[in-house]
Amino acid sequence: MSKPKSNNTKTISVALTLCLVCSVLVSAAAVGLKPAQVENARLDRNKNILVAAGMFDPASDTNEDVAERFKDFDVEIVDLNKGNYLDDDALKSVGIDDRNAYDASQATKNQALSDDLGANDPASIGRKPKYAKVYVKNDDAGQPELVVLPIQGYGLWGTIYGFLTLESDMNTIKGISFYEHKETPGLGARIEEPEWRATWSGIHSYDENGNVATGVTKAGNPKENWIDGISGATLTSRGVSNMIQFWLGEQGYKPYLDALREQNGKKLDSAEVQASQSPYKKLGQNLNQQQMHPVTELTKATSASHGKEA
Ligand SMILES: Cc1cc2nc3c(=O)[nH]c(=O)nc-3n(C[C@H](O)[C@H](O)[C@H](O)COP(=O)(O)O)c2cc1C
Numbered sequence: 001m002s003k004p005k006s007n008n009t010k011t012i013s014v015a016l017t018l019c020l021v022c023s024v025l026v027s028a029a030a031v032g033l034k035p036a037q038v039e040n041a042r043l044d045r046n047k048n049i050l051v052a053a054g055m056f057d058p059a060s061d062t063n064e065d066v067a068e069r070f071k072d073f074d075v076e077i078v079d080l081n082k083g084n085y086l087d088d089d090a091l092k093s094v095g096i097d098d099r100n101a102y103d104a105s106q107a108t109k110n111q112a113l114s115d116d117l118g119a120n121d122p123a124s125i126g127r128k129p130k131y132a133k134v135y136v137k138n139d140d141a142g143q144p145e146l147v148v149l150p151i152q153g154y155g156l157w158g159t160i161y162g163f164l165t166l167e168s169d170m171n172t173i174k175g176i177s178f179y180e181h182k183e184t185p186g187l188g189a190r191i192e193e194p195e196w197r198a199t200w201s202g203i204h205s206y207d208e209n210g211n212v213a214t215g216v217t218k219a220g221n222p223k224e225n226w227i228d229g230i231s232g233a234t235l236t237s238r239g240v241s242n243m244i245q246f247w248l249g250e251q252g253y254k255p256y257l258d259a260l261r262e263q264n265g266k267k268l269d270s271a272e273v274q275a276s277q278s279p280y281k282k283l284g285q286n287l288n289q290q291q292m293h294p295v296t297e298l299t300k301a302t303s304a305s306h307g308k309e310a
Pocket residue numbers: 156157182183184185187188189219230231232233234235236237
């Protein structure tokens with residue numbers, strides 16, 4: 001009589017086969033689902049850009065609306081230190097092959113594409129990308145009507161990512177949205193709620209001297225032109241305040257916004273800008289040009305090099 005095969009060998013071979021089959025299935029699912037995940041992330045980001053621009057209501061609008069309305073935006077890459085756009089040749093020369101695929105957050109992991117902020121880091125982001133991807137909606141005359149600016153900064157539990165939209169005066173806030181954070185539901189996560197986000201609309205970013213004039217106060221401590229913080233979430237509110245002030249400031253988009261305002265022919269002390277829908281006191285009469293960052297020529301890229309993200 002032949003000896004039965006050892007039970008151990010059988011058990012091990014069944015276990016190994018099972019492991020192999022499971023790992024093949026998991027890998028296939030991961031690879032197969034990747035394109036859908038990338039597409040969903042892109043859709044979510046574009047939706048948040050439109051929310052910040054006041055062009056999308058998540059309660060009633062659809063994914064088809066996202067695709068249609070997002071066509072109104074040009075994708076531009078801004079040199080944050082100089083304030084100008086990079087055309088395709090300039091992008092290639094700094095190692096960015098595709099403006100649509102460029103990810104400023106990833107760029108902070110690349111020494112050549114980012115700067116260490118050292119101690120001068122109020123938003124606690126560590127490194128600042130040299131180039132930012134912004135979304136611009138032009139009016140019929142080709143002048144910027146809305147600019148949507150990516151922003152990020154540390155909250156209480158982790159980095160908060162969002163978008164801030166400014167109107168054509170490059171001063172009045174049109175809207176804000178947050179699409180990724182680790183804040184607590186019911187506390188810090190309330191930054192996502194439409195009611196709180198709505199309080200940013202119409203707020204002025206700068207005073208007549210070009211200094212950042214807004215932020216988030218502790219709840220119940222009103223300060224003119226500042227946003228009331230969220231009760232029980234002072235630390236998240238402070239994180240948002242720091243990130244807004246950082247990105248509107250000299251280290252952030254200020255050189256770019258000054259250049260756009262100059263291109264638009266709008267000044268922070270103009271009657272039109274003063275009269276814009278803001279609860280802030282009237283801005284002063286004379287803008288001290290000496291205090292403004294020197295305006296850099298905005299090298300508007302050729303239409304071919306303008307990104308129209310699908
Ligand atoms: C489990 C837990 C989660 C919390 N999450 C947050 C948060 O997401 N954001 C925040 O600012 N504070 C959060 N807090 C509260 C903070 O520790 C702190 O008490 C609060 O920010 C102070 O806000 P207040 O001065 O408005 O009371 C959390 C506290 C606990 C115990």
